[in-house]
Amino acid sequence: MKAAIYTKYGPPEVFKITEVKKPLPKDNEVLIKIHAATVTSGDVRLRSSDFPALFWLPARLIFGLFKPKKSILGHELSGVVEDKGKNATKFEVGDHVFGTTTMLSGGSYAEYVCLPQEWKHGVVTHKPKNINFQEAAALPIGAMTAMFLLEKANLSKNQKVLIYGASGSVGSYAAQLAKYHGATVTGVCSGSNFEMVKSLGADHLIDYKKTDYSNLEDKFDIIFDAVGKTSKSHAKKVLKKDGKFISVKMLTKEKPEHLKKIKELAETGELKPFIDKVYSIYDIVDAHTYVDQGHKRGNVVIDLLS
Numbered sequence: 001m002k003a004a005i006y007t008k009y010g011p012p013e014v015f016k017i018t019e020v021k022k023p024l025p026k027d028n029e030v031l032i033k034i035h036a037a038t039v040t041s042g043d044v045r046l047r048s049s050d051f052p053a054l055f056w057l058p059a060r061l062i063f064g065l066f067k068p069k070k071s072i073l074g075h076e077l078s079g080v081v082e083d084k085g086k087n088a089t090k091f092e093v094g095d096h097v098f099g100t101t102t103m104l105s106g107g108s109y110a111e112y113v114c115l116p117q118e119w120k121h122g123v124v125t126h127k128p129k130n131i132n133f134q135e136a137a138a139l140p141i142g143a144m145t146a147m148f149l150l151e152k153a154n155l156s157k158n159q160k161v162l163i164y165g166a167s168g169s170v171g172s173y174a175a176q177l178a179k180y181h182g183a184t185v186t187g188v189c190s191g192s193n194f195e196m197v198k199s200l201g202a203d204h205l206i207d208y209k210k211t212d213y214s215n216l217e218d219k220f221d222i223i224f225d226a227v228g229k230t231s232k233s234h235a236k237k238v239l240k241k242d243g244k245f246i247s248v249k250m251l252t253k254e255k256p257e258h259l260k261k262i263k264e265l266a267e268t269g270e271l272k273p274f275i276d277k278v279y280s281i282y283d284i285v286d287a288h289t290y291v292d293q294g295h296k297r298g299n300v301v302i303d304l305l306s
Helices: 041-048 053-063 133-137 140-152 169-180 191-199 232-238 256-267 281-292
Strands: 002-005 016-019 029-038 076-084 096-100 112-116 124-126 160-164 184-189 204-207 220-225 239-247 275-280 299-303
Touching: 002 281, 016 281, 029 133, 041 281, 076 133, 096 133, 096 140, 096 256, 124 256, 133 275, 133 299, 140 169, 140 220, 140 239, 140 256, 160 169, 169 184, 169 191, 169 220, 184 191, 191 204, 220 232, 232 239, 275 281, 281 299
Parallel strands: 160 184, 160 220, 184 204, 220 239, 275 299
Antiparallel strands: 002 016, 029 076, 029 112, 029 299, 076 096, 096 124
């Protein structure tokens, strides 16, 4: 099978399209023919080994001290079950699925991957019926991160929520989830992304290039740093006394119940993936180069069938 391989840390050019052995499912695994994957901020960070100084050494020990332990990146995917092990009873051959590859030996920048039907770190379930494979691949990481952190902040109806970086993957899902729960949403992003963020449900919009959100007169129940570029100390002036500050820098956990809820919300139209650009696997270098620039809107998808 074809896969985008990287054997050293560095710029997007470290990727090479290579022929590798097609995996075989173990007893508790399903073999997925991948239709679509994405380029997440996590993929970019792992490729470049761009970890904060405090976490650089621990991260290198986990992911590879001198070179990557995992040569195929790609954290989320959608596709079709092509084969399965004898104990994999949750899925049938032909099922359309979506999920993650978190902490597995193989990633989604390949034509095939084997996923356990259940494992400690990642998740997989049936794809929402009403969206295509590209849209489904863009759901798991961003939507689960937003859901986990908003739950941590005890999101509830009638709260005021400010989302810093509302046009990114996590931010775009956070805006929709906050609206779903009856909150009033203020989205902070570039003015050029106002129309996009408004379409996702934001009630108020702030251009971070023109206005420092910490100088607003409003006070917020939740301030969500969806891009890791603001801080609790900066947000403190506009956070209510019992308000919560949450950030993508916090530890999160992938939960099967979250992915199932995301599937349900997608099927009812309450949660919609925003896709910025779609690249072929053969253009993986261009895809990572684009995401490296730090201005992607929503999600960048890799089409494994083109």
